[in-house]
Ligand code: B12
């Protein structure tokens with residue numbers, strides 16, 4: 001049975017909404033296949049607006065990996081803005097894919113990529129618009145299997161009722177394995193329907209199917225245990241790790257949008273994983289071990305990716321890009337190769353040290369000295385020990401001053417507020433640091449014309465990190481500290497004038513905290529918040545704190561718990577955490593020890609350079625650190641003298 | 648800069664929703680994809696030498712958009728057309744490329760011809776509305792501009808507004824009536840756009856199409872006394888002896 005495009009109906013609504021181009025597809029790199037020529041069909045969603053979701057590498061990679069299979073079709077869908085949502089409901093137009101405008105409900109799999117929990121309400125909107133029952137329990141054989149992936153899927157319990165399955169970790173091999181299972185099940189005539197299919201997925205031991213697990217609670221509200229309710233599903237579900245990134249050089253054909261998006265560049269991941277061990281960083285903990293992509297594969301990907309896309313910016317992506325074993329050669333090699341072009345290079349996520357200035361100079365050879373960003377994260381040396389972000393104030397000042405004396409005029413400093421054991425003094429030291437940066441910077445640059453921006457956000461404890469047991473500070477405490485910090489920065493008029501202050505207040509962080517460490521009972525809160533109009537919670541203009549607080553007050557008392565119980569309560573060692581049955585490889589005892597070390601301000605080294613400290617990941621997941629150097633260099637490119645007719 | 652080329656391109660189907668800014672970004676990427684030796688302006692942030700003739704509004708299709716590029720090395724116009732067309736998404740189509748002769752493109756464009764498809768509108772109703780519009784001396788319509796809501800005349804700039812013969816045909820797959828209007832409008836300031844004329848039809852005759860009409864620009868160029876439009880690239884084609892195709 002073929003599936004028709006909803007474009008004719010959608011087309012009539014588009015002149016009435018803002019930025020209609022985001023809904024029409026037509027990107028370079030997009031693939032449209034005949035429905036009937038394929039056997040397994042995936043709809044992939046980034047649950048935020050197109051402008052944020054399109055650049056996401058995760059979705060682009062899975063999209064390409066899947067579409068390379070001849071009998072598989074993968075299309076993409078994004079959250080629609082409220083203006084179109086209202087029109088779609090009024091006119092009966094379902095959630096559609098942007099590639100061929102097919103209704104999401106018609107697909108076999110509906111995979112959603114959650115980089116952050118703030119996309120949960122948008123999941124509900126999409127299900128609702130798609131005509132897929134919100135609750136997994138209400139779905140039939142006519143509905144797709146709703147599958148969550150991405151970092152937030154490491155604790156999918158808050159959305160357990162709404163999804164059918166979740167994949168923890170890297171997706172490249174997982175989506176192919178799932179495809180294989182569906183292909184086989186379909187070939188057999190779909191025996192046992194949906195239930196059998198979910199069972200087959202669960203039996204892989206690396207796909208989590210929440211409905212096959214029961215959660216029991218203690219009288220005080222804590223979890224007693226989470227156990228399988230069928231004999232043949234595993235007690236623990238483990239994460240996936242794609243080893244050898246050179247064997248997976250995706251995206252090869254990056255999607256190039258017509259609409260304006262947050263990032264318009266060809267992004268290449270230069271490694272996955274991070275072993276720096278910053279204790280607040282979920283991404284670092286759950287993506288171990290470090291796996292580098294080699295300098296030559298990166299060079300090849302950049303060349304082909306730029307030729308394919310026509311982008312003139314390259315982003316060398318990772319969690320801490322300057323840590324690549326051949327980052328110096330990589331940057332100078334690329335800078336050399338693209339010296340006579342308008343191609344610019346950028347390194348997001350770098351750490352604070354002098355080496356970065358050399359890199360930055362390499363990257364800005366063409367003369368552009370835009371801002372430099374550093375993330376000391378904590379204001380005082382003490383708190384930086386607590387979070388394991390090893391950088392001294394002297395180092396930081398020295399680095400920043402080098403930047404100013406080399407022509408940079410603008411430096412951004414990132415911090416967090418509300419870290420475990422934090423006091424007012426820890427936060428106030430940020431002001432001292434910023435003052436000193438400006439004072440020393442003016443001297444070094446010989447001009448008053450330099451600026452620094454202090455950007456500070458609320459800390460959110462995340463699952464699978466040493467801070468998973470920590471209590472959060474209330475929004476009042478956070479906002480109070482931010483006010484004090486602002487005053488302290490402006491206490492010196494002359495210095496304060498050169499310092500910009502940007503902050504996120506405490507309220508959204510508290511809700512993010514609820515969603516990230518919540519259990520299945522939080523699902524009712526998400527549903528209520530969504531029913532009350534909650535959408536696009538990552539956007540301050542759409543986020544409503546009072547809506548979430550009301551929703552909590554309405555549904556949580558029924559379970560004998562409340563918002564504070566999930567957020568500002570410290571957990572004990574013995575407590576069963578909602579994600580304990582989900583295995584990121586990290587040994588819980590190691591995490592606890594790291595949490596204790598943190599409170600005694602004891603730092604942990606990086607296992608990339610120092611011996612293994614037994615976090616548990618490599619033995620549990622049968623993985624190993626993969627790093628260079630390879631000793632190879634990037635060769636000069638031969639300039640093109642002829643017009644190129646892209647395929 | 649050693650060569651200037653003029654291009655005609657189309658915005659078709661779903662990609663008619665590309666805004667002018669969207670197109671401009673896509674076009675610059677296409678120049679790089681196709682390795683076109685584009686010339687750059689001097690200065691701290693060099694810009695590729697591209698200049699656009701007035702662009703059709705977002706959501707309006709077009710068969711006749713024009714732009715001019717400056718090159719650092721001469722190329723064969725037809726090869727360039729093929730390469731650029733392949734470098735753009737299907738729906739953004741490069742239709743013609745010619746070597747620029749003397750004179751500016753802008754000087755050769757003072758009017759546009761549009762086709763307006765009014766789905767679910769009976770041709771009879773459209774005829775009556777168009778007649779009322781044509782009879783009026785002045786038709787004041789309102790539009791939101793950056794300066795706020797403003798009112799202006801949509802009638803004077805209209806050279807021709809007729810319901811075409813095709814309107815009698817049952818309109819395609821949908822099996823619903825569809826009125827088709829052939830419209831020629833002079834380019835004036837403030838610009839009178841097809842949706843202003845549609846507003847005008849509402850003002851004079853209460854014509855309110857139940858679904859948004861589909862609008863396509865068919866031609867741009869200079870207006871003859873007969874109300875026809877002269878292709879702005881004609882002059883280049885005549886002038887192009889050397890290096891042309
Ligand atoms: C680029 C980027 C952005 C961009 C673009 C966003 C985007 N759509 O990608 C911008 C600037 C907009 C952004 C914004 C934010 N970001 Co951001 N961002 C990144 C960055 C640098 C790269 C993302 C990326 O493409 N990664 C590479 C891809 C391949 O990884 P991936 O998406 O995880 O996908 C793999 C797997 O997870 C899995 N997978 C993913 N989806 C799915 C789905 C299915 C069905 C399956 C089976 C598998 C699967 O398969 C993929 C391939 O293996 C990462 C850091 C990093 N290096 O990862 C941070 C990161 C993802 N961002 C983060 C955060 C917190 C945010 C914000 C919330 C910040 C804020 N407070 O505003 C917002 C939220 C945006 C939103 N509303 O969605 C955090 C997430 C924290 C965490 N829990 O781990 C990260 C990890 C940074 C960090 N170090 O903390 N971000």
Ligand code: SF4
Pocket residue numbers: 275288289290607608612613614615616617618619625
């Ligand atoms: S097990 Fe050891 S080597 Fe592997 S990531 Fe953990 S600490 Fe590093």
